[in-house]
Amino acid sequence: MTAFNYDSIDLAALPPETEPARQRYFIARLRHWTKKRREALGRPLTCFVTTFGCQMNAHESEKLLGILRDAGFEEGRDETADLVLYNTCTVRENADLRVYGRLGRVSTIKKKNPDMMIAICGCMMQEEHVIEKIRKSYPFVDVVLGHINNYRLAELLAERIDCGHQVIDIENGRRRIVEDLPAERKYSFKSGVNIMFGCNNFCSYCIVPYVTGRETSREMKDILNECRLLVKNGVKEIMLLGQNVNSYGKTLANPITFAELLKEVEKIDGLERIRFMTSHPKDLSDELIEVMKNSGKICRHLHLPLQSGSSRILKIMNRHYDKEQYLELARKIRQEIPDMAITTDIIVGFPGETEEDFLETMDVVEKVQYDSAFTFIYSKRSGTPAAKMEDQIPADVIKDRFDRLLALVQANAAKRCELLQGTDQKVLVEEEDDHMYGYVTGRLSNNSVVHFEGSKDLIGSIVPVHLDEARGFYYMGTMIR
Ligand code: 5AD
Ligand code: SF4
Numbered sequence: 001m002t003a004f005n006y007d008s009i010d011l012a013a014l015p016p017e018t019e020p021a022r023q024r025y026f027i028a029r030l031r032h033w034t035k036k037r038r039e040a041l042g043r044p045l046t047c048f049v050t051t052f053g054c055q056m057n058a059h060e061s062e063k064l065l066g067i068l069r070d071a072g073f074e075e076g077r078d079e080t081a082d083l084v085l086y087n088t089c090t091v092r093e094n095a096d097l098r099v100y101g102r103l104g105r106v107s108t109i110k111k112k113n114p115d116m117m118i119a120i121c122g123c124m125m126q127e128e129h130v131i132e133k134i135r136k137s138y139p140f141v142d143v144v145l146g147h148i149n150n151y152r153l154a155e156l157l158a159e160r161i162d163c164g165h166q167v168i169d170i171e172n173g174r175r176r177i178v179e180d181l182p183a184e185r186k187y188s189f190k191s192g193v194n195i196m197f198g199c200n201n202f203c204s205y206c207i208v209p210y211v212t213g214r215e216t217s218r219e220m221k222d223i224l225n226e227c228r229l230l231v232k233n234g235v236k237e238i239m240l241l242g243q244n245v246n247s248y249g250k251t252l253a254n255p256i257t258f259a260e261l262l263k264e265v266e267k268i269d270g271l272e273r274i275r276f277m278t279s280h281p282k283d284l285s286d287e288l289i290e291v292m293k294n295s296g297k298i299c300r301h302l303h304l305p306l307q308s309g310s311s312r313i314l315k316i317m318n319r320h321y322d323k324e325q326y327l328e329l330a331r332k333i334r335q336e337i338p339d340m341a342i343t344t345d346i347i348v349g350f351p352g353e354t355e356e357d358f359l360e361t362m363d364v365v366e367k368v369q370y371d372s373a374f375t376f377i378y379s380k381r382s383g384t385p386a387a388k389m390e391d392q393i394p395a396d397v398i399k400d401r402f403d404r405l406l407a408l409v410q411a412n413a414a415k416r417c418e419l420l421q422g423t424d425q426k427v428l429v430e431e432e433d434d435h436m437y438g439y440v441t442g443r444l445s446n447n448s449v450v451h452f453e454g455s456k457d458l459i460g461s462i463v464p465v466h467l468d469e470a471r472g473f474y475y476m477g478t479m480i481r
Helices: 021-041 055-071 093-112 128-137 148-161 208-212 219-234 256-264 284-293 310-318 323-337 355-368 395-419
Strands: 044-053 072-073 085-087 118-122 143-145 167-169 190-194 237-241 273-277 302-303 343-349 372-377 424-432 439-443 449-453 464-471 474-479
Touching: 021 055, 021 072, 021 148, 021 343, 044 055, 044 439, 044 449, 055 118, 055 148, 055 190, 055 237, 093 128, 093 355, 093 449, 118 148, 128 143, 128 167, 143 148, 148 167, 190 219, 219 237, 219 256, 237 256, 256 284, 284 323, 310 323, 310 355, 310 372, 323 343, 323 355, 343 395, 355 395, 372 395, 395 449, 395 464, 449 464
Parallel strands: 044 072, 044 085, 085 118, 118 143, 143 167, 190 237, 237 273, 302 343, 343 372, 449 474
Antiparallel strands: 424 439, 424 464, 439 449, 464 474
């Protein structure tokens, strides 16, 4: 995080054994190497990082980019860069297929430019069959790095430069948390902050616990220090990240709850908005609802994955709640915090899902009236219990259910969106509008997007906006001056 003086490191000495000193040593070595290359080529070296998958992965990429920046790379625009890094996801099969597609295409670029380096990391690399395939079919990949040990990027690149052949380094088990490594931020005014890594839930369809390892929480003091430093550097909105934030702190030597952590983050002067992702319904406590209700900073948005509305399927999914418990939780939240937007994840076509099960899902969607929902077609992940289940659902049945679900989700979202039409809301301005010149785009506390006329100097500030028109899942507005 802090600007570090790499020139103070003695490169003639052996690499230190402890972290983060060891990684700093390798970053310093790479700096030396990129400097020499820059002088020889007469131009800076560039890197290009592509992220697949979730917000946690996007944040991992910011950290990887921070390492590369400190190592002397400038950010390039595309895969013609000197170093291309793919940060992969493996939650559904099509994520894997996209990565293989990209590797195929980048190989033709490398044929023309053999000096370029290709590195690949992320969740997909935690699977043995993937490593085998890369070893056999993609020998041009220079560095293969696991998700759990991705903080060692500089060390592995240095090794690749020294040895001249493919370097593979994958660790398994619990993630080791290394503090005080660099990070690059995509936005100057908002940032993710990891509060925990891994997942212990083993939902029967999900590969995540196998690839990210056991749940490990960061110490509260380290989280608060990172948040304070971010705010000092201009950050107004922080997103606390974890696979299951509601179980934060259980594995610490002095256990604390997620609600207690939130209360401490709330105290940081200058921080304006707090978000978090993802909540598991089984662990969402009354204490947390109370803290959210009384907070002036926690955003009015709760992502509460349902997965299925059928109690029978939820049991087989190993979710530890049933339809009634979920509905009761949603009711309680709506009652205590009426302006809270609720969003969700739903899987269609889990093995054995009958039409009746699916109608239970539709019933929950209708009752909860989600502000938006990510809908996924079930994807078989080898190694998970669900992959071995009989009665996988035919593609045409899934497609039909998926379309019906999506139509209902969109209709409900449009109704929810209309509720705020005509009101004034505070908006954090995020970027210039892609499509309309002279317009900017921002987000309300409830995470809805609004477009309004304004110039780019508004980016990063929180301004009042009148919501003129609800357009299904976003608004057109006018800034109040
Ligand atoms: N198939 C489809 N969707 C899945 N998810 C996790 N595993 C699978 C799978 N095998 C979805 C869940 C989770 C989201 C991040 O991805 O809905 O909440
Ligand atoms: Fe996967 Fe379930 Fe863990 Fe979420 S809670 S990451 S769905 S195992």
